[in-house]
Amino acid sequence: MDLSYILNELGEDRAGYFQAVAPPILQTCNFASQTVGEMRHKLQHETEAHFYTRGKNPTVAMLEKKMAALEGTEQALGFGSGMAAVAAAVLSQVKAGDHVVCVKRPYTGTNKLMRQFLPRFGVEVTLVDGTDARNFLQATRANTALFYLESPNSFLFELQDIRAITAFARERNICTVLDNSFATPLFQNPAAMGVDLVVHSATKYIGGHSDVLGGIVCGSRERIYKIFSAEYTTLGAVLSPHDAWLLLRGLRTLPLRMERVAQTTRRVVAYLQQRHEVAEIIWPFLPEHPQYYLARKQMRNNTGQFTIRLQADTLEQVEKFCDSLQHFLMAASWGGHESLIFPMAAAYTPGGFKPSLPFTLIRFYIGLEDADYLIRDLDQAFAKMNA
Numbered sequence: 001m002d003l004s005y006i007l008n009e010l011g012e013d014r015a016g017y018f019q020a021v022a023p024p025i026l027q028t029c030n031f032a033s034q035t036v037g038e039m040r041h042k043l044q045h046e047t048e049a050h051f052y053t054r055g056k057n058p059t060v061a062m063l064e065k066k067m068a069a070l071e072g073t074e075q076a077l078g079f080g081s082g083m084a085a086v087a088a089a090v091l092s093q094v095k096a097g098d099h100v101v102c103v104k105r106p107y108t109g110t111n112k113l114m115r116q117f118l119p120r121f122g123v124e125v126t127l128v129d130g131t132d133a134r135n136f137l138q139a140t141r142a143n144t145a146l147f148y149l150e151s152p153n154s155f156l157f158e159l160q161d162i163r164a165i166t167a168f169a170r171e172r173n174i175c176t177v178l179d180n181s182f183a184t185p186l187f188q189n190p191a192a193m194g195v196d197l198v199v200h201s202a203t204k205y206i207g208g209h210s211d212v213l214g215g216i217v218c219g220s221r222e223r224i225y226k227i228f229s230a231e232y233t234t235l236g237a238v239l240s241p242h243d244a245w246l247l248l249r250g251l252r253t254l255p256l257r258m259e260r261v262a263q264t265t266r267r268v269v270a271y272l273q274q275r276h277e278v279a280e281i282i283w284p285f286l287p288e289h290p291q292y293y294l295a296r297k298q299m300r301n302n303t304g305q306f307t308i309r310l311q312a313d314t315l316e317q318v319e320k321f322c323d324s325l326q327h328f329l330m331a332a333s334w335g336g337h338e339s340l341i342f343p344m345a346a347a348y349t350p351g352g353f354k355p356s357l358p359f360t361l362i363r364f365y366i367g368l369e370d371a372d373y374l375i376r377d378l379d380q381a382f383a384k385m386n387a
Contacts, residue, residue: 001069003186007251011065023062025245029053047228055233059241063248067206067216070185071198075224077217077232078244082181082201083109084237085215087117089197092227093146093175096122101139102148103130105156107179107201114148131291133164140172149178149195151298155307155344155363157182157284159291162298166194175223181205181335186258188299197223204335205303208250208257211336212243257337260368261304267371268364268378269306277321277382279360280309304366305334312360317385318345322362324381327374334365339374341365 001010017024031050033039042049050056060078068076079085090113094100102114104127114125124143128135136147147169151160162178169176178190181201190198200206202214217227232238239247269286272278283306284295295302312318322330322343331340344361366374 003070003255006066006069007254010069011062023059023245023248025241026058027241028057046233047225053241054236054238055228057241057244059248060239060244063239063244063251064216066248066251067185067200067202068218071180071191071218072185072189073191073198073218074221075219077224077227078202078239078247079215079217079232080237080239080243081213082199082203082215083107083113084235085199085201085217086110086177086179087113088227088231088235088237089177089199089217089219090118090146090148091231092223093177093197094118094123095145097143098123098145099141099143100125100146100148101136101144102127103150103153103158103160104128105153105158106148106150107154110148110150110179129158130160131158133161133168136165137168140168140174144172144174147174147176149176149190150182151178151180151188151190152182152284152295154182154305155342155357155361156282157305157307159284159294159298161294162190162193162195166196170194182303182305183299184254184258184303186255187301187303191218193298196220201335202247202250203333205254205258206250207247207335208253209246209336210333210338212246212250214239214243214247257368258301258303261366262301264369264371264374265302265304265306265366268366268374271375271378272308275378275382277311277385278308279311282307282309282361305363307361307363309358310360310362315345315348315359318343318359318362321381321385324384325377326380327369327377328364337368339365339367339369 012023042051046055064076064078118125126139128139149160166176176195177197178195180190180198181204184205197219200216202216284291285302328339328341342363344357345359347355348359
């Protein structure tokens with residue numbers, strides 16, 4: 001299916017809404033029936049019929065069709081946040097007494113789901129180094145129901161060999177879930193490599209404007225129906241029509257934004273390679289990265305996230321560099337138009353809490369600004385750090 005068709009036409013019915021170029025926001029929670037028979041039909045086919053927006057909504061359905069097509073799956077579901085999508089996908093596949101194998105450094109919310117939430121309900125979780133596919137095999141038990149992948153993950157950008165892990169999972173009838181937020185469906189398609197459920201924080205690249213929260217789960221008709229019938233409608237973390245409309249807007253420009261981000265990131269990384277203040281650049285698309293060939297095999301292009309390890313002895317040096325940046329915002333998340341940093345130093349409390357990762361790490365996200373503009377900002381921040 002042509003990418004331009006998916007982004008601009010699939011799921012849309014302009015003849016049904018006065019030939020409007022932008023799709024309408026069906027901002028309603030209820031849909032009326034003219035007869036008892038019609039209402040009966042809607043109740044019996046709530047996964048397809050428009051009965052109540054907690055189930056199906058036309059604006060949300062447009063987004064779901066496009067995301068399923070982009071990921072090459074049969075169906076998709078839209079959620080109110082990326083974490084809602086992750087939680088629903090995981091919960092749909094496990095029950096008390098089951099066992100989950102998860103990468104050891106997933107997104108913060110996913111980490112809490114695995115470490116704190118699932119054990120409360122009798123689900124055991126083993127966290128493994130996902131850079132070696134054999135660790136999934138070795139951690140598997142007779143009651144293992146789910147492998148959770150995040151490739152790459154969100155701070156150190158560790159990858160998993162998706163094909164190797166899913167091949168083993170299918171032999172053992174183990175469901176696989178993968179967070180594809182980093183790469184987007186433009187640059188990586190996990191379902192084509194055997195993944196059963198692909199999740200996205202649509203807040204990131206799909207939205208693209210830092211003004212909307214959203215999550216997506218993509219998978220087979222059978223698995224999506226199972227989620228719809230239980231976790232989706234019962235827990236109710238659904239996507240609103242207005243937020244779905246904002247995500248549709250984001251999809252229109254996704255290819256242009258991703259290409260711009262990829263190009264600018266390559267230039268900024270090349271600049272940072274020349275700085276003596278940078279001890280290490282953690283980015284799977286550098287040839288010296290230990291998983292470079294796997295990144296090239298699984299992903300079609302780089303995106304805008306990487307982490308540097310600053311050559312610094314003290315927390316104060318790191319803070320001085322970060323505080324001196326004028327055009328990189330200091331914030332969580334990524335995927336919008338603005339470039340960001342997330343310094344691990346912010347998680348350190350002097351004399352108190354110390355995370356497992358060193359304070360010298362700074363995660364960068366490159367947005368849509370001009371590369372020279374960002375490089376000049378880095379130049380002056382390094383100068384102040386060295387002063």
